Structures are given as C-alpha cells and as structure tokens.
Amino acid sequence: MSSSYHFTVIALLFCVFLLGGGSLCRGQLTPTFYNETCPYVSSIVRGVIAEALQCDPRIGASLIRLHFHDCFVDGCDGSILLNNSDTIESEKEAAPNNNSVRGFGVVDDIKTALESACPGIVSCADILAIAAEESVSLAGGPSWKVLLGRRDGTTANRTGANVALPGPFETLDVLKSKFLDVGLNTTDLVALSGAHTFGRAQCVSFRTRLYNFNGTGNPDPTLNSTYLQTLQGICPENGTGIELTNLDLTTPDAFDSCYFSNLQSNKGLLQSDQELFSTSGADTVDIVNYFSAYQYAFFVSFVEAMIKMGNISRVNRNRRTN
Numbered sequence: 001m002s003s004s005y006h007f008t009v010i011a012l013l014f015c016v017f018l019l020g021g022g023s024l025c026r027g028q029l030t031p032t033f034y035n036e037t038c039p040y041v042s043s044i045v046r047g048v049i050a051e052a053l054q055c056d057p058r059i060g061a062s063l064i065r066l067h068f069h070d071c072f073v074d075g076c077d078g079s080i081l082l083n084n085s086d087t088i089e090s091e092k093e094a095a096p097n098n099n100s101v102r103g104f105g106v107v108d109d110i111k112t113a114l115e116s117a118c119p120g121i122v123s124c125a126d127i128l129a130i131a132a133e134e135s136v137s138l139a140g141g142p143s144w145k146v147l148l149g150r151r152d153g154t155t156a157n158r159t160g161a162n163v164a165l166p167g168p169f170e171t172l173d174v175l176k177s178k179f180l181d182v183g184l185n186t187t188d189l190v191a192l193s194g195a196h197t198f199g200r201a202q203c204v205s206f207r208t209r210l211y212n213f214n215g216t217g218n219p220d221p222t223l224n225s226t227y228l229q230t231l232q233g234i235c236p237e238n239g240t241g242i243e244l245t246n247l248d249l250t251t252p253d254a255f256d257s258c259y260f261s262n263l264q265s266n267k268g269l270l271q272s273d274q275e276l277f278s279t280s281g282a283d284t285v286d287i288v289n290y291f292s293a294y295q296y297a298f299f300v301s302f303v304e305a306m307i308k309m310g311n312i313s314r315v316n317r318n319r320r321t322n
C-alpha cells in the first residue's frame with residue numbers, strides 16, 4: 001500500500017473527526033468553486049472595477065481595504081457590507097471604518113452585474129476577495145488564483161471591528177499582536193502593509209506626526225524634513241482633518257515596491273508604516289530592505305499573505321502561527 005494512500009486515509013479520518021465539532025474541512029475554499037455555476041465571475045468583477053477606475057483612480061485601493069477590514073473581524077464573511085438594522089450594529093460605523101472605508105457603490109455594481117450573469121450564486125464575501133485581487137492586478141501588481149466558496153454572514157460585530165482592526169498610531173508590538181491574533185506572522189504584516197503602495201489617507205490619520213508627536217510639541221523625528229513640510233502644507237494644524245494625500249508619494253496609484261523604498265528614506269505616511277523600518281532593532285527592518293530591493297519577493301510574499309488573510313474564518317480567529 002502506497003504512502004500517499006495512507007496519507008489520504010489519515011486526512012479523511014482527520015476531516016471526519018473535525019466534522020464532529022466545528023469543522024475546518026467543511027469550510028475549505030477552492031479556486032474552482034464557481035467553475036460550473038459562474039465561470040466568468042473574475043472577468044465580470046474585473047470589468048466593473050476597470051470601468052470605475054476611469055473616473056476614480058483610488059477605487060482599487062478602497063476595495064482591497066474593504067476585504068482586509070472584512071477578514072480581520074470574525075473572518076471574511078462580507079459582514080462589513082451590512083447596514084444598521086434592528087438586530088445589526090454595523091461594522092461600517094466602527095471607528096476604523098466610519099467616514100473612512102469606501103467603495104460600497106462599486107461593490108453594489110459588481111453584485112448587480114453578477115446577479116444578471118449568474119443569479120444567487122456568488123457570495124458578497126467572495127466578491128470582496130476577487131475585487132481585492134483584480135484591483136492589485138489592474139494597478140500593475142501580481143495576480144493570483146483566489147480561493148473561493150465563502151459564505152456570507154448575517155451578523156456584524158462593531159465591537160470586534162473596534163478591537164481587532166489595527167490603528168495608525170499603534171506600536172509595532174501591538175500591530176504584530178493584532179496580526180498574530182488572526183494567524184498572520186511578521187512577514188505577512190510587512191507584506192500586507194505594502195498595500196499602502198496605493199490609495200489615500202486623511203490628515204486625521206497622521207496629523208499628530210506633523211506638529212505634536214506623542215506630546216513632545218515637535219514633529220515625529222522619523223519623518224523626512226522635506227516631506228514634513230509638504231504634509232504640513234496639506235494638513236494645517238487646525239484644518240478639518242479630512243484633507244487627502246497619497247499613501248505612496250512616489251507612485252500613488254501603482255502597485256509596486258516604492259512603499260518600501262519610501263520607508264527607507266523616512267517618507268512613510270502613517271506612523272504604523274514608518275515603524276516597520278524605524279523601530280530600532282525590529283525584525284521588520286530586514287524585511288522592508290528585502291522587499292525594497294526585490295519587488296518580485298514582495299509580490300510573492302504579498303500573494304501568500306493575501307491568501308492567508310482570505311482564509312481567516314470565525315473558526316480560526318485567535319489561532320496563532322509562526
């Protein structure tokens with residue numbers, strides 16, 4: 001009897017065992033999930049995003065962020081899309097999302113296009129996962145086979161969103177810990193932060209760095225002085241805070257490794273970005289240097305981390321891996 005036969009039998013027994021109580025096997029995602037029922041799902045999603053990009057060059061960035069904020073809160077179940085109701089306190093209004101996440105209209109357009117091509121087939125959680133991949137690829141980044149078959153949740157978790165989503169003023173240790181909570185390691189953290197290679201941020205997300213960093217009365221010392229002046233021009237100390245600027249000052253709408261070279265020249269926009277490179281002795285510094293030098297390595301790690309992030313489910317939240 002071959003060893004592969006043994007492996008199969010053991011794997012099946014393992015699945016049967018797990019099915020007894022909260023299965024992992026039952027929820028297995030696969031890239032072929034819609035092959036028979038909606039074979040053109042990816043190109044339909046891509047087409048709607050390509051159209052939207054014509055008048056909104058930021059939309060791809062906004063869509064990948066929706067997938068990230070969906071997955072970090074009780075897994076990728078589409079719950080970020082749910083509105084308030086008698087029984088639902090929406091995640092949309094959690095602090096990290098409120099007046100910040102966007103792209104819901106384009107998600108609706110995608111859903112409409114898919115309902116007309118294959119009614120009642122594609123989950124909203126899968127739409128977000130495919131939209132994330134297509135957005136990266138349309139911006140010049142890597143493409144990959146998206147694992148599919150997620151079920152949409154019927155509840156939202158606003159408190160969970162407030163707790164689980166990382167914030168721009170958090171320390172590297174806290175960021176690492178929030179990623180570890182959903183099974184993502186330090187390399188995943190650095191690679192996924194590379195999504196800040198496109199998109200925009202509002203001044204409220206980084207303004208404390210410009211004037212009174214940590215109550216010192218001075219700007220963040222890890223901010224390049226020319227870049228500091230530019231940002232002060234965009235974000236006056238007493239401005240509204242909703243002014244926008246590019247997360248990647250070099251190539252704002254392209255998916256490339258410039259995010260990492262920006263960090264090397266102290267031109268990361270968010271405190272949480274710059275910490276990956278400027279926290280002394282941190283193990284993230286070498287990873288930033290590596291991704292900056294080898295864009296291909298960044299792409300490979302990014303894809304791996306996106307697939308891991310897309311696999312987060314309610315069951316495996318809090319599962320810590322190395």
Ligand code: HEM
Pocket residue numbers: 058060061062063064065068099100101102166167168169175189192193195196198199200201202203204205247270272
């Ligand atoms: C490491 C922890 C992270 C923190 C603290 C963080 C924080 C933020 C903040 C504060 C903004 C700007 C929001 C605003 O000003 O309205 C932002 C934007 C963005 N984030 Fe993150 N983020 C993190 C990780 C990620 C990850 C893992 C992804 C995707 C894989 C991602 C994708 C994006 C994108 C694409 C934008 C721009 C969105 C747009 O233009 O609409 N971020 N992030």
